[in-house]
Amino acid sequence: MFNYVPEMFRAETAETEEEGDKWYDDHTAGRRPPELLPRDEVARAINTEVKAGRGSPHGGVFLDIASRRTPEYIRRRLPSMYHQFMELAGVDITRESMEIGPTCHYIMGGVQVIADSAATAVPGLFAAGEAAGGLHGANRLGGNSLSDLVVFGRRAGMGAAEYIEAGDVATSFNMEEAEAAVKGALDPLNREEGENPYTIQHDLQEMMQALVGIIRTGPELEEAKDKLDEFTERVKNISVKGARAYNPGWNLATDLPSMLTVSRSTALAASLRKESRGGHTREDYPNPDPEFAKFNFALSSDGGNWDSPISAAQSPLLPLPDELKALLEEAH
Numbered sequence: 603m604f605n606y607v608p609e610m611f612r613a614e615t616a617e618t619e620e621e622g623d624k625w626y627d628d629h630t631a632g633r634r635p636p637e638l639l640p641r642d643e644v645a646r647a648i649n650t651e652v653k654a655g656r657g658s659p660h661g662g663v664f665l666d667i668a669s670r671r672t673p674e675y676i677r678r679r680l681p682s683m684y685h686q687f688m689e690l691a692g693v694d695i696t697r698e699s700m701e702i703g704p705t706c707h708y709i710m711g712g713v714q715v716i717a718d719s720a721a722t723a724v725p726g727l728f729a730a731g732e733a734a735g736g737l738h739g740a741n742r743l744g745g746n747s748l749s750d751l752v753v754f755g756r757r758a759g760m761g762a763a764e765y766i767e768a769g770d771v772a773t774s775f776n777m778e779e780a781e782a783a784v785k786g787a788l789d790p791l792n793r794e795e796g797e798n799p800y801t802i803q804h805d806l807q808e809m810m811q812a813l814v815g816i817i818r819t820g821p822e823l824e825e826a827k828d829k830l831d832e833f834t835e836r837v838k839n840i841s842v843k844g845a846r847a848y849n850p851g852w853n854l855a856t857d858l859p860s861m862l863t864v865s866r867s868t869a870l871a872a873s874l875r876k877e878s879r880g881g882h883t884r885e886d887y888p889n890p891d892p893e894f895a896k897f898n899f900a901l902s903s904d905g906g907n908w909d910s911p912i913s914a915a916q917s918p919l920l921p922l923p924d925e926l927k928a929l930l931e932e933a934h
């Protein structure tokens with residue numbers, strides 16, 4: 603990590619291992635070691651090391667506390683980490699290093715909704731929580747998902763109740779569309795030959811992590827878009843064994859088209875956003891660009907189907923209300 607100390611943090615970061623080690627015991631005796639730099643700096647460093655071929659066997663890096671702290675200290679201060687590594691991986695972190703790597707923990711994008719009612723563009727469909735987008739801006743603050751769920755879940759419930767009470771509810775639906783949806787869902791069960799959905803899901807996860815992960819570049823995003831076209835064809839050829847009841851493979855087969863919609867939307871928006879902001883880091887555009895602060899990308903499907911082309915439009919952000927502006931200025 604000593605190779606990855608940005609200029610901005612140099613003055614407050616230890617220069618040598620010895621200095622960093624002193625800090626552990628006495629914060630006044632040395633400066634913080636660089637492995638305690640902010641999350642995005644450490645994640646960028648891990649990403650660079652792994653991409654340069656210096657990663658750990660499972661594609662991460664090693665984090666070691668065993669050589670710095672006693673087993674008693676580790677068990678007392680990091681009880682859940684100690685137990686999780688022991689239970690899930692059989693790794694005793696009081697004696698060995700952990701293999702770690704950055705991964706996706708939240709999705710800031712989502713279905714565009716009207717904030718007051720959580721209504722979407724589809725009449726009668728409401729979205730709240732992580733499925734809805736826009737509330738958390740470029741990076742959600744820790745703990746704010748729970749508040750989001752409580753506030754906007756209530757609004758969605760009230761919005762749905764009002765919608766029903768207004769009596770403007772569709773009383774008929776398009777039978778052809780319904781039949782096409784049923785056929786689409788059953789196709790994987792009826793197909794004799796085809797690909798296993800778990801293989802596709804695994805390959806999709808690997809590809810998205812490698813090319814649309816936390817540190818992005820224009821060429822990698824373009825490569826991801828081409829690969830996503832190939833995935834779209836693969837998803838059309840899934841075959842699942844067994845019957846409809848309690849069949850997780852079939853459930854996955856019906857989820858995969860949506861996973862591709864989300865993946866294609868993420869790759870497209872990330873390629874268009876030529877700046878770095880919050881959870882979105884572009885190696886080729888490392889700084890925030892004030893022009894991009896003025897809008898979100900609103901994506902829509904051109905044909906309405908999961909495999910239709912997706913197009914992007916700029917959706918201007920409302921100006922910050924004065925009372926919030928004042929709060930932010932105060933915090934600065």
Ligand SMILES: Cc1cc2nc3c(=O)[nH]c(=O)nc-3n(C[C@H](O)[C@H](O)[C@H](O)COP(=O)(O)OP(=O)(O)OC[C@H]3O[C@@H](n4cnc5c(N)ncnc54)[C@H](O)[C@@H]3O)c2cc1C
Pocket residue numbers: 707708730731732733744745746747748749751
């Ligand atoms: C490791 C980790 C730690 C986190 N820590 C915090 C924290 O400390 N504080 C905080 O505020 N947030 C935290 N979050 C974020 C928070 O947990 C999530 O944002 C939140 O749980 C999302 O809630 P939700 O109801 O919107 O979605 P979900 O909890 O994802 O619920 C969606 C539900 O829909 C079900 N579902 C999906 N598809 C279908 C289908 N086709 N039919 C029927 N059901 C379906 C799923 O099984 C799931 O139960 C953390 C997230 C992670 C991953």
